[in-house]
Amino acid sequence: MTFSHLASRLDNIAPFHVMELAKMAAALEQQGRHIIHMGIGEPDFTAAPLVIEAAARAMADGKMQYTSATGLPALRAAISAHYRQAFGLDIAPERIIVTAGASAALLLACAALVEKGSEVLMPDPSYPCNRHFVAAFDGQAKMIASGPDQRFQLSDETVRQHWSENTRGVLLASPSNPTGTSILHSELAKIIATVRGKGGFAIVDEIYQGLTYDGEPFSALSLADDIIVINSFSKYFNMTGWRLGWMVVPESLAAPIEKLAQNLFICPSAIAQHAALACFEPDSLALYEARKSEFKRRRDYLVPALVELGFKVPVMPDGAFYVYADCSALLKHCVKDGGDADTLVKDVLNQVGVSMVSGLDFGPYTAQHYIRLSYATSMENLQEAVRRLGLFLGKNDV
C-alpha cells in the first residue's frame, strides 16, 4: 500500500529539530563518548515516592478501567483544592478537565476553537508544538517577533497591532519554553481585556507555573474566568511519561470539551490519575518544593557562569528550567566560518560532548543567535558542562 495522498495539513507541520540533535548525541554515546544532556525539557527527578506507591496500589486493587472522560471526580476536586491553597482561587471542579498531559489539553482547546483559516497569535520564540496544534485544525499560527525587551512574550501593543479579521485568539505560555520568562501580570491583564474586547479567546499555558523562582506564585485565573488555562503533572510534579495534565475552562466550554475528550481520548490514564492524587499529600508537596529550590540553585549558578563565558542572557529566566542565551559573540568559535546557533550547538556536541538546542525549533526570529540550555540535570553535570564549554571556547582558565 502506498500513502501518496497524505493530508495537505501535514505540509504545515515541521519535524522536531531537537530530535535530530538527540539522535546525534545518542550516536556519540554509542561510540563511548560521555555526553552531558542539556537539550531535554524534562525534570531529572521522578515522581514522589507516595505517587509511585499510589500507582502500585491502584494496580493491585484493579483500578485500571476507563474513568470519566473529564477525569476522576476526586482528582478534579484535588486540583480545585490546590488552586484554593496555592493561589486563594475558587475554581469549581466542573471547570477542570483532566487530560493526557498539557499536550492533550492544547489539542482539545484547538479542536474546540480553531477552524480553517483561523489565525492564532503567539510569540516567536515559543514552544514548537503550539503552532502545530493550530495547524492540525487547519488554522494558522501567526508568530510575532518578541524580543528580550518584551521578556520574549506578547504585549498588549503587539496583540493590537497584529490582530486581523481572521484572528481568533492568542496562545501564551508563562513561564515560557524556551525562554523561562514569565509575562508581567499587568501586561497579561491588558492582553486578556483586548482579546475579550475583540470577541477572541485566550489560552494561557501554565505548565511551568509551579516552577517560578522570583516573586509570588500566580495564575492567570486570578485575572479572568473566561480564559482557558492549561497545566500538567509533567514538570513541577515530575511525571512526564505518565501523560497527565489538566485544563481549566469557562463553564460554557466544559460540555463541548467533554464531548471532544470522550471521542478523542475516552479518558486519561486511570493509573496515572489514581497516582496523581498523592501529589497533593503534604509530604509530596514538601518534596516538590525542595526540588523547586534545587532548580533555583542551579539557575543561580548557571546564568552567571554562561555570562562569564561570553553568552548574553538579556532577561533573567524566572521560571521553568531553561536559559535562553544569545550566543552571537561566540559564533566565531564555530569550526567553519559563517556558523549560526545551530552550527555552534552541533560543534559543541561533537567536540566537547555537551548537548544543547538551538533556537531553530522555536521560530525564526531568534533562531540564528540563541540557544536553549536546560538545567534539568545535576549541579555536577552543570559544572562539568560549563568547564567543557570553556574548553571549547578556548578559555583555558575554566
Ligand SMILES: Cc1ncc(COP(=O)(O)O)c(C=O)c1O
Ligand atoms: C510550554 C509547554 N507546553 C506543553 C508541553 C507538553 O507537556 P505535557 O508533557 O504535559 O504534554 C510542554 C513540554 O515540554 C511545554 O514546554
